[in-house]
Amino acid sequence: MTVPWPAVARLVGRRALAAVPVLAVVTLGMFAVAAASPFDPVRRYVGESSGVSQETLDALRENLSPDGTFVEQWWSWLTSALGGDLGQSLALRQPVSQVIAERIGWSLLLCAVAFVGSVLLGTALGVLAARREGGWLDRVVTSLGYTLQAAPPFWLALLAIWLFALQLDVLPAGGLTEAGSDTVTAGGLLSHLALPAAVLTISQLPWFVLYVRQGVTDALHEDPVRGARARGVSERTVLLGHGLRSGLLPVLTLVGTRIPELITGALLVETVFSWPGIASATVRAATATDFPLLAALTALSALAVLAGNLLADLLYGLADPRVDLNEM
Amino acid sequence: MAQETAPTTGPGPAGARWRRVGGARRGTRRVRAVASCALVGLAALAVLLVPVFFPLDQQAVDLTAKLLPPSAEHPFGTDDMGRDLLLRSVYGLRVSLLVGLVAALVASLIGLALGCLAGAVGGWFDRVLMRVVDTFTAVPHLLMGVFIVAMFRPGVWPVVASVGLTHWVSTARIVRAEVHSLRSRPFVDAAISGGASRLRVAGRHLLPAVLPQAGLAAVLMVPHAVWHESALSFLGLGIPAHQASLGTMINGARGSLAAGDWWPTLFPGLFIVVTTLAVAGAAGLWRERINPRRRSELVL
Numbered sequence: 001m002t003v004p005w006p007a008v009a010r011l012v013g014r015r016a017l018a019a020v021p022v023l024a025v026v027t028l029g030m031f032a033v034a035a036a037s038p039f040d041p042v043r044r045y046v047g048e049s050s051g052v053s054q055e056t057l058d059a060l061r062e063n064l065s066p067d068g069t070f071v072e073q074w075w076s077w078l079t080s081a082l083g084g085d086l087g088q089s090l091a092l093r094q095p096v097s098q099v100i101a102e103r104i105g106w107s108l109l110l111c112a113v114a115f116v117g118s119v120l121l122g123t124a125l126g127v128l129a130a131r132r133e134g135g136w137l138d139r140v141v142t143s144l145g146y147t148l149q150a151a152p153p154f155w156l157a158l159l160a161i162w163l164f165a166l167q168l169d170v171l172p173a174g175g176l177t178e179a180g181s182d183t184v185t186a187g188g189l190l191s192h193l194a195l196p197a198a199v200l201t202i203s204q205l206p207w208f209v210l211y212v213r214q215g216v217t218d219a220l221h222e223d224p225v226r227g228a229r230a231r232g233v234s235e236r237t238v239l240l241g242h243g244l245r246s247g248l249l250p251v252l253t254l255v256g257t258r259i260p261e262l263i264t265g266a267l268l269v270e271t272v273f274s275w276p277g278i279a280s281a282t283v284r285a286a287t288a289t290d291f292p293l294l295a296a297l298t299a300l301s302a303l304a305v306l307a308g309n310l311l312a313d314l315l316y317g318l319a320d321p322r323v324d325l326n327e328m
Numbered sequence: 329m330a331q332e333t334a335p336t337t338g339p340g341p342a343g344a345r346w347r348r349v350g351g352a353r354r355g356t357r358r359v360r361a362v363a364s365c366a367l368v369g370l371a372a373l374a375v376l377l378v379p380v381f382f383p384l385d386q387q388a389v390d391l392t393a394k395l396l397p398p399s400a401e402h403p404f405g406t407d408d409m410g411r412d413l414l415l416r417s418v419y420g421l422r423v424s425l426l427v428g429l430v431a432a433l434v435a436s437l438i439g440l441a442l443g444c445l446a447g448a449v450g451g452w453f454d455r456v457l458m459r460v461v462d463t464f465t466a467v468p469h470l471l472m473g474v475f476i477v478a479m480f481r482p483g484v485w486p487v488v489a490s491v492g493l494t495h496w497v498s499t500a501r502i503v504r505a506e507v508h509s510l511r512s513r514p515f516v517d518a519a520i521s522g523g524a525s526r527l528r529v530a531g532r533h534l535l536p537a538v539l540p541q542a543g544l545a546a547v548l549m550v551p552h553a554v555w556h557e558s559a560l561s562f563l564g565l566g567i568p569a570h571q572a573s574l575g576t577m578i579n580g581a582r583g584s585l586a587a588g589d590w591w592p593t594l595f596p597g598l599f600i601v602v603t604t605l606a607v608a609g610a611a612g613l614w615r616e617r618i619n620p621r622r623r624s625e626l627v628l
Contacts (some may be wrong), residue, residue, distance in 0.1 A: 025463045030475065037479035150604035152555060154562050155578055155597035162590050173586075260468035267470055268559060282471065283563050286478035298475055302466045 007325035008314060015310045019303075026302045028074050030295050035070035039289055077295070087292035091284055096296045099281055106176070107277030110270070111262055113193065114200035119255065121201065122208025127244055129209070130216035142213065145206040153203035153265050157272040160199050171195050174273040196273040203265045204258065211254065215247035222246070252319055256312025259305050364609025371603055375422040382415060395589050405591040407577075408584045413592060416577065417599050423573040425603070427488055428554035434492030435553070436546035439499025444538065446500070447507025448530040454504075461497050469494045470559055477565045487566045491556045499545045506538045540618045547611045551604035558600055574600050 077087070086096035129141040148156075165173035172192050177184055219225065220243045228238050263279065270280035278297055285293035317325040390410035398405040404413035446454040464472075476490035510516060511534070519529050558575030560566035567573040569580065574596045581592035 021459075022463050022466050026466055029463070033476060033479055039479050146605060146608070147601060150551070150555075150601045150608070152558055152562070152575075152578075152597065152600055154559065155593070155600070158578065158582065158585055158593050159590070159597075162585055162588070162593065166586075166588050260465075263468040264470040264559075267468075267474070268562070271563060282474065283565075286474045286563070286565055289478055289481070291479075294475060294478060298467060298471060301468060301471055305466050305468065 003318065004325060007317075011313065011317070011325050012310065015306070015313070019306045022306065023299065023302055024078075027078060027295070027299050028071070030298060031070040031074040031077070034291055034295075035073075039291065081296070081299075086296045089285070089290055089293040091288035091290035091293060092281070096293050099293060100278060100296065100300065103276055103278045103281055106275060107266060107270070107279055110193065110196055110200060110275060110277060111266055113197040114204060114265075115258075115262060117197065117201040118204040118208050122205050123212050123244075123248065123251075125205075125209045126212025127216055127239065129213045130220065130243065130247070131239060133217050133220075138213070141209060145209045145213075148202060149206035149210075151203075152268070153199060154268040154272050156202060157196070157199045157269055160195055161272070164195060174275070176276055196269050196275050199273075200262075200265050200269045203269070204262060207258065207261070208251070211251045212248065215250050216243045217247070219243045219245075219247035249319055253312055253316035256308040256310070256315065259308030263301050263304065360609055361613045364606045364613065367602060367606035368610050371421065371425070371606065374418050375425055378415070378418045379422065395584060395587075395592075397589075398591055404595040405589075407581065407592045408589075413595050416572065417574070417596050420572050420574040420577050420596055421599050421603065423567060423571055424554045424557055424575070424600075425550070427484065427491070427557045427567070427573065428550045428552075431488045431491035431495070431553040431557070432546055432549040434488065435495035435549060436499050436542060438492070438496035439501075439545070440503055440538075440542045442496065443500035443503025443542075444507060444530060444535060447504045447511065448526065448534055457500070457504075461500060464494065464497045470556060473556055473560055474563065474565060477560055481565060482568050484567055484571065487557055487560055490560070491553045495549060495553065495556075499542060499549070502545050503538050503542050506541050507534050510534055510537050544611060544615055544618065547607065547614070551607045554600065554603065 080087070084097060086100075088094075089096050089099050092099055125141050129138040132138055161173045164171045171194050172178070173195075174192075176192050177188060216239075220238075224246075225238055225242050228242055229235075233241075266277065266279040267283060269275070270277045271283045274280065278300070282294065282297045282301075284290070285297065314325075317323045390406075392410065394406060394408050394410040396402055396406045396410075402412050402414065404417060407413055407416065442457055446457040467475075472494045473487075473490035476493070477486045480486035480489070516529060516533055519533050524532070554574075557566060557573060558578070561573050561575030562579045564579060567576050569576055572580070577596040578593055581596070584592045
């Protein structure tokens, strides 16, 4: 397959331009919500009950909350953000950019493992279920898919901790290192990654299984498959060469749009397992009403979602020869 | 009704499949449908009647009976304050369902109004609305909810608002697409050439035609809203602890779980799962009524 690089580059460029207004509106919206809320950064900084004199408060106000309307605050935040300064996190007492730099790798690792796992496992289970539509395997996989889809990831995570960490005592319940140790070893990382990654995989899995099953089932009812069977093509070739190949196409194109669900799952799973990623930092920022950190991480997730949409369009254009990238 | 008209869809893969799936597995589907409707009814009865017959002082603590495993007296066991978990779960479901219903209603009304307007007015309004939709889909809903709740905490209303204001997008999209496809139908042309105003066409012809789809989306949004509410409450950002919802209960049970007691975590979560499946099953039945050809589409 030849990749039409110029068309790809043009599409990426167009999407980058289209992302600018979306990101601008998202960040402006955050400042508007904060301006409309009873939230006060100075009060947040000194604490609710401390008896601080009015002069200190005024001095702090001078430093912490820039004057002007939320539009002006947004503009000054945006200009310094473009310069690499995202402000100071109040909850973690370090620069926001440093928080992101320290934590983003762990989040990416967890999400990547879970994402690859759910794509592979979902495809395998979906094809197996579609092989005999209405058979026992299909029924089991489909019902399990719907049930897991309905189950909140944090609940699954807690049950997994209870079973694997408390009852069987085979895997650690959370964190990144053993208690009392600071160094991350390969084996330790693997055992600490196992449970969060498995739960995040399971929370993303139902969607993939059900869609692959649907896509392959529909593809198996198409005329080309009937023709292949009539020619005596082996069932294995029919299933993998015809059914999977055309049934996977709609799924492949939707993979990029699963980023929001992945972030949602990561928010819950990282929190339960005290995984030191940016999703758990988001929850901490929200609990502590740490606006600079929360704003930066929300903008970052919007960026990730837009990148996922771009990926979806690119995959769609590359996988389906009928689609012209120049027209997207 | 659906079954009688089905065989007339004629030959071809759709017809063959229709007969096979509609015929051989009708029994399973009926069982599933009856079970879903029965569970939805049971949940509705429980949250409406239990508070009348079993009034509960939510603060009543009985430390002599704390963390009893499931038994005949306490089918779900008791929590770390000695409160019966079955009763508390029903109360939690009541709070969760109430929040979910109001949030889904808010989201559906916003989505219906904006989707109808975008489809009926078209032009610049439609384009602006679609850009707004793009913006809303750029941030994961739970994160947007977390943001709104973090700024307006604590209370029930920030949760309702955060779920309602983030979920109108899908309804607006469905309604807009439906209105667009309806606009070219003959009866709309007939109304327009008969001299009907824009408002009359929208109110008398387009709105009634999209209501079944919008209503279906609204019903399916209730378990979704319950899910979001429990996630927010679990993160400690949602419903205040004295009005325990299912998510708050699971969050509160983390200490007991660390000590090895599984029942305070398991049962509130099961309530979420079973309610979601039951509502989705009942809604799937409704969709088969509206649109029998598209049975195979996913529900959740």
